[in-house]
Amino acid sequence: MATTTEAKLGQTPGQGANPLVEGLERLPVHPTTLVIFGATGDLARRKLLPAIYNLAHEGALPERFNLIGSSRSEMSHEEFAEQAAEAIRQFSRRPADDQVLKVLLANMRYVAGTFDEDSVYDGLGELLDGFDQEAGQPLNRVFYLSTAPEFFPVIIEQLGNHGLNDHEGSDVRAVIEKPFGTTLEEARELNRRVLSVFAEKQLYRIDHYLGKETVQNLMAFRFANGLFEPVWNRNYIDRVEITAAEDLTIGTRAGYYDRAGALRDLVQNHMLQLLCNVAMEPPVHFEADEIRDEKVKVLRSVLKPTAETVDQIAVRAQYAAGTIGGEAVRGYLQEDGVPSDSNTETYAAIRLEIDNWRWAGVPFYLRTGKSLARKVTEIAITLKPVPHLAFQQEGSVGVRPNQLILTMQPNEGVSLSLGAKIPGTRMRIRPVNMEFLYGTSFMSQSPEAYERLILDAMRGDATLFTRNDEVEAQWEICDPIVQKWEATPGPLPQYEAGTQGPAEADKLLEHGARWRAI
């Protein structure tokens, strides 16, 4: 006899959530046309175009997807597609599938011109409308500003002038690369100009560090494990050290680096984001604004440096000639393209305090530099020593405060140092490490940060992007240091390339603490 089965899980469609998305790893993304300004530049070639190809390969792009490149160079659609194909073949993390690539390239167009020219935006408008017409529906539009920062306000205002900041029946978003300003004043001015054209919810300020799995794991580590939260405060934590060390020189980036310096390059954005991830309160929900609200609270709680305190809480230096990994390297001032009297720091270390209930009195040390002994990005959380020690220290390394190390690179993982008894008849203690390496426990390879961020921007998820008040709060911390350093003539302290950094950094440490070895 025939039987009838009634499906129990089904929802009534058309009245809320899409019942077909449950259980799917990849949520639908609305059909989109992506416009890249600066489409022939280095970032687009090395990161954006390969990321888009990889999303296409995995079937993660929206079901209708078009790409328009724009930059100064004169070229045809076909020539741009050819250049894009070359970049994808060279820089994609997986070999390109010819058939997928062919279809992707078929939906690419190009508009040439300088970013202040009206014809660029007229051309874009025509192409965008054409794609909508072909699809029979208004497609979402994402404008990706992968240009030099001086063009950000120009492009944004031109988009507004040509009515491209809004489109009936679809969402329009703008993705803005870093740096978002080079001073607090610039950041505020840029925010003002950008927000006069786009609403904040349309804006996606990229800090690609936030797209890294390792940074996102920090939140999982803190908020998915009950073990650490009880000690995650000033009662148990003695200090926090955040290190982003590189063992490379500036290479060929003198033009950019000498204008930026270590503080702007890494501290103002990436390292303050790490600090926020360590210090923020748990958000009620894992949603963009709730997370960003918590981060802003942390940034606003940081005691702001003043012209008078900068010398006590910040140290800068430049690398001098030395050897890295057995190879001799030049000093910063001898690098091609660097003025011989440059005052740009290649090393920055700062001591910050977060003046709130959880963290009052706990120093947060941030340091970053080029040409250091090793490439490492980590957060070291040192707990307070035990109040009373029953063991004799004699004949052993002795008891050390527990240290929790969260490593972002090179080997993402967590390590906890513990005191353990040395085998033998005497009670002698030495520190041992309990280690967890992400690579041993997950099969998946982390996607490139840009893949995640481009997809999130197309989907409208701003969790991993920086909000206007967040950027300004970051600058409020760094700007007084930038101003003081710019007003103070050199020469800067030097540190030998391939070492731990300048001895001057030691003066930042309180209560006899020492920097963790890089």
Add this chain to the structure above:
Amino acid sequence: MATIDTVWRARDTKPGDIDAALRASLAQIHRDNAGYVPARVLNLVCVVDKQYSGEIANRLRRVGRYHPSRTIVCSVDPKRTTLDAVATIAAPSEVREGEIGLLRETVVVECGTQHLKNLDRIVDPLVVTDLLTCVWAPHGHGEAVDSLLDLSQIVLLDSVDEPDPAEALHRARDLSEQAYVVDLAWLRSTPWRERLAATFDPDTVRPELNTIDGITIRHHPESTAAALLLVGWLASRLGWRIDPLFAGRGGVLEGKVRARRQDVKVRLEPDAKQHVRGLAGLTISTASGRTYSLDRGPGGLRAHFENRRGETRDWTILGASRGEAGILGEGIRQALLRDGTYGPALACANGLLR
């Protein structure tokens, strides 16, 4: 990536000896170079016919980055009465200073049919404790799978392996009651499910889910189970009432299921031109006279839309084929995730069969 293999072999051996040999080898490798550390993700227990074990080994080699950390292959030679074993620890040939090299272990145990009923006694000492264990028996050996259910949390299967789709889906349902089932036939349909979800995702189109009045699925002639699972998925997500389908000419299955306001004609057609397992295409029609079709094509799925006025649109939805090795890799990855929609889809798919 080039690897250095540490190999241990023994004839007429015992599981305890294999385990001891693995432990000793791992400790030695780590002592020689502290950068080598064992991966600890998943135990995969494969029960295979000895004559096809090479083919299975090849499939496992090609799963890309989704390697289980310890693979235990029980290679069944019907007449064998003793156990022979080869344990291999593969390490990347180069580990730069400051980096780690992941070790992956493979144990091949040659056993006989007589061992299958209590295969758990052989496998239990060999799995890494505290890791999830997944069982995969691509050549049947139901008895062996049953014996391993107590020590494993996941069963990997492929519903299209079984010639009779009804038997395949019943077996999957039975196993689902005891373990988490990862069905490769279900995973092959993921891009199709994603695209259907995307098609009906815009607020303006979503109400049309209520008006679907026909679905035709074209499939590889031996992949009826995959087509049934896709209809089962739609039925379970959209609350359709299921009636069994009827067998027509040429292996076609057809019939009607009931949506809230209308009947939905269902037709499952074998497509002789489809050379790879799984689905070849599908067409969904709605009461408003619209049809949405998806078919395999170069560079992705070829989409076709048509409305009552005869207006049409065609485009390609980008995506590369994962290939059979990619599907197996995806199966291994899915063993660590949980998809709550397979069970209800499977229940509905079973309901579509008499």
